Amino acid sequence: MINYNFEISGLVQGVGFRPFVYSLAIRYGLKGEIYNDDEGVKLSLYGKEKALLSFEKALFAELVPLARIDELRKFKGDKVFDELNIIASRSAQKAAxxxxxxxxxxxxxxxxxxxxxxxxxxxxxxxxxxxxxxxxxxxxxxxxxxxxxxxxxxxxxxxxxxxxxxxxxxxxxxxxxxxxxxxxxxxxxxxxxxxxxxxxxxxxxxxxxxxxxxxxxxxxxxxxxxxxxxxxxxxxxxxxxxxxxxxxxxxxKNLQNVKELAEISSKEEELLTSNLKPIVLLKAKPNSTLAPSIAPNLxxxxxxxxxxxxxxxLFEYLDTxxxxxxxxxxxxxxxxxxxxxxxxxxxxxxxxxxxxxxxxxxxxxxxAFTVQEEINFTRTSRGLNPYFFHSNFNKKGTFLALGAELKNQFAIYHNGQIMISPYIGDLKNVATFDRFLNVLNLFVKTYELKFDHVICDLHPHFLNTKWAKEQGFTLSAIQHHYAHLLAVMFEHNLPKDGEYIGFCFDGTGYGEDGKIWGGEVLKIDQNGYKRLYCFDEFKLIGGENSIKNIYQIAYSIILKYDLEDEAREFLSKFDAKRLLALKSAHNVTNIHTSSLGRVFDAFASVILGLESISYEAQSGMELDKFYDESLDYSYKFEIKNGVINFKNAFKSALKDDARHAVTGFINAIADLVTQVSKEGKKDVLLSGGVFQNSTLLSRVIRNLKDKNINFYHCSKFCDNDTNIALGQIYYLLSKI
CATH class of the missing domain: 3.90.870.30 (DHBP synthase)
Incomplete structure (x- = not known):
């Protein structure tokens, strides 16, 4: 007979872990005591050594659904027990x-x-x-x-x-x-x-x-x-x-009903029926009895x-x-x-x-959605967040990463542990900003936190940054797209001193030069980042107004590349006086962007005839259904002096049918990523909201795998702006 002490950390409090351990100990005839403390769950068990080894194996093999063991330490003791008990917590602090x-x-x-x-x-x-x-x-x-x-x-x-x-x-x-x-x-x-x-x-x-x-x-x-x-x-x-x-x-109500509406893979089925039960984006079956306006044009x-x-x-009395x-x-x-x-x-x-x-x-x-049987999340809340885990950093201190302003999610580092908030939303809205403060206050009060340092986005006017300044915190800032790519490194535990080629494609991010970035190829190493390439800049006529009225983005690109003759048919749909006013505004505006998200909007406008959109990512989602995987067709982007020129692709889209235009555009982006990755001869990082387009992501992944290029992206922590806080924390911990 022998006594072993176990110290177990991870998600082991409030998830039924102690009764699970108790039942296992009974199964293997063990005596001793089980209790919580500041670090997790402690066990002191007494019995036959073979039984203790079987117990330890079952601990991992049969772990209860919500628990997670991050670390188990075991050492011999000298106590003898004649009964088994779950005893009162030996913790005076709040650690769960x-x-x-x-x-x-x-x-x-x-x-x-x-x-x-x-x-x-x-x-x-x-x-x-x-x-x-x-x-x-x-x-x-x-x-x-x-x-x-x-x-x-x-x-x-x-x-x-x-x-x-x-x-x-x-x-x-x-x-x-x-x-x-x-x-x-x-x-x-x-x-x-x-x-x-x-x-x-x-x-x-x-x-x-x-x-x-x-x-x-x-x-x-x-x-x-x-x-x-x-x-x-x-x-x-x-x-x-x-x-x-x-x-x-x-x-x-059940999977049978789902299968009547959509095609579903084994991985999607597994996700739908898991203890998360998230919303899963599935390919719709044609001719279902759903109302057509459930998902217009998708x-x-x-x-x-x-x-x-x-x-x-509810479903006991509903057959719909x-x-x-x-x-x-x-x-x-x-x-x-x-x-x-x-x-x-x-x-x-x-x-x-x-x-x-x-x-x-x-x-x-x-x-969530799946690409090639890999689960990717676009929003992490019910079933996922708040999310706590022990990092590989051992620095003492408490640091807050504010995240982005859109799709906000914050992160806290506290003496080695990372706490990630649930999805909060767009902080420009007063009610959402209040929610940000309320959730943050819940964490601060619960764990009695005092922040030693706060890190924010480089954008000087984000509301969470202004708030942090008003609180008098010691503040650092990091460029948006750099944070996106560092989040990928954090998720996959990649070496900080490695070199990577990072593709960060999204809608908006404040650049080092004060312009709006969003189509970036960065070289990442231990010294920081270098901007290798970006999509050709164009003007945002009307500023933020053009993000909804996407024909203005298309017209701006037409003017930039002198394509008015080629775009006659497209432009004929709009009032001539309005176009003249926009042309005048184009001549004087000084708002420039390299955003691939806005390029997506422009292509959607010319290919689908969309004048405006009413929700984020509508352009990419509506383009998706015209993509033909069997069609061997791709536009070409030209790279010169670090600029990715898409004039010829846009020119072709103005005359091609929707099937060729969408396929050619998406394949062109995937080919660009492949070409630059192959030439760079480094591991590849992918991040940004554009990569939440499942069609594009699937094509990029297939291309990179075909060329045996190592790549990483945030499937667990999202590729969109919700991963910004994780990248910010990674940067801060690497520098302090």
Whole structure:
């Protein structure tokens, strides 16, 4: 018999790890004690050495779904035990990670459909492996008293599960049942309660069948919901929400329903049914019964499965798929309380399904797509963030990375640990900036943080940068696209002293020269970066106004390259006086950009005849459906004196049909990346929002693999601006 002590760090608190360890120890006949402390979970176990080795192997092989072991240290002890206990925490500090909300697990789903189970069809069913976390936590430690579930007193049955180390609801803080848990209420648009609990579900589903628009409160906020097959209902939702084109996400009950709407690979199926249950972008099947206006002019659908008991309960009485889009004003965070819903969306909804479990912090749905069986995230929130992990840095100190202004997400370094916030959004909006401050304040208060240094984007006018200056923080700044590429290095743990060729393609980033960058090829090494190439600069007529009115971008490029004769047919669609005014403005404007995102807009305008767009990435998404993988056709970009000239490509696009133009344009970008990478003879980094175009990313990856070129991009932490904070932290830690 022998005693071993185990020190385990990672995500091992608040995820059912101690009862998991307890059950394993019983299985292998071990005695001892199990407890939490500042560093993680500590075990002191006594038994046969063979049993202890089997226990250690099972610890990794059978790890509970939400746990993650980052490090395990083991050493011999001299204690002898005659019983096994989970003992009180030996921590006076708050060290546990704040976890995100998780989708309903398979065990709870089985109970949900089991007529003999006390939680049969219970909308708030959960256990230690699933359910709300971030949305209900007010402070740490993660005990019920510090969550919004404190208002609900456990019944005897729930309390017995909560206290039993062999039960999967042991210390599941949101535990409840129909006797003691939250209640559902269907309300009209002035807040009057119409029905409660099961009757509210039944009546809500009937209203959806009748073509009504409902708001439904879930884990982290409200969704706007209607019948996804009812064209009139969706048209009404678009009209009321002032959302003419942006696609709506769809929620399905099960995989069978998904497969009727979209093509789905094994990897996409795995993702859809995981404990994340994110929105997954899938290729739409033609001729489905979905309303055509779900995703206008697109060949992809954003689909998720029902991820909570509330949504599963709805589908007990619904035989249709539903639109489930975030309830918010465009550009603002998701709405999560009743008063704000009625104030801001009272004229959008007909009824709403509410419940009395308070949401303390809202969270959005995560979004993902796959390319060549690799999962790529475009938004990381429910099921993913907040995300905590131990870095390879051992510096003492606390540092804040503010991230970007658009698609904001911040990151904190604290004595080796990285904390990444959930997706926050576009800080130009007052409500979103308030959310940024609220989430940051939650982290600061919970972990009693004082920042030694703050790092921000180089752009001098970002609102989060102005805020940091007002607070008097010690501040450093880093160029936007450099941060994008450093995030890739951080995600893949690449050597800091290596040399890389980085392609950073996006919409907007403040350059060292004060211009708007976005089509950049950088050389990255231990000394920093060097701008090797950029897309040919052109003027933004009307500044930010042109980002929506993309024909102005197209016209600017036409003027730049003297292509008015070749563009006669395209220009004939627009008022001559308006074009004359734009031409005059072009002569005097001094706003220049090298943004490939804006080049995408210009190509979409001339190829598809788009005058304007109403949501971000609309251009790239609408171009996608014309791409022909079987077509061997590519435009050519010319590189001279570090400038990527696309005149001939644009000239060809003005006369080609959509199939050739889109294929030629996307292949040209992929060929450019391949050519420069091959000549550079270095490992390649890819980042920026343009690489979230799955068609382009797929083509680039295929080309680089064909040439045996090593490449990396942010699939886990996103290629868009949400990865900026990670790159900022990496830069700061490398320099301090």
């Amino acid at each position: 990670a704040i976890l995100p909300d998780f989708a309903i697990c398979k065990e709870c789903e089985r109970e949900f459909y089991d007529r003999s189970n006390p939680r049969y069809l219970y909308p708030f069913i959960n256990c230690t492996n699933c359910g709300p976390r971030f949305s209900i936590i007010k402070s740490l430690p993660y005990d019920r008293i510090n969550t919004t579930m404190n208002e609900f007193k456990m019944c005897e049955s729930c309390e017995s599960e909560y206290k039993n180390p062999l039960d999967r609801r042991y210390h599941a803080q949101p535990i409840s049942c129909p006797k003691c848990g939250p209640k559902l209420m269907l309300k009209d648009k002035v807040g009057k309660i119409l029905t409660q609990n099961e009757d509210s579900i039944k009546q809500a589903t009937q209203l959806i069948k009748d073509g009504k628009i409902l708001a439904i409160k879930g884990l982290g906020g409200f969704h706007l919901v209607c019948d996804a097959h009812n064209q009139n209902a969706i048209n009404a939702l678009r009209l009321r929400k002032h959302r003419p084109h942006k696609p709506f996400a769809i929620m399905c 060949n992809r659908l954003g689909i998720m499965l029902a991820f909570s008991g509330i949504h599963l309960a 798929n539903i639109v489930a889009t975030s309830a918010n004003i465009s550009g603002e965070p998701v709405i999560y309380n009743e008063a704000e819903l009625l104030y801001k969306l009272g004229d959008v909804i007909d009824f709403y399904l509410d419940h009395d479990r308070q949401i303390y912090s809202p969270s959005d749905d995560s979004i």
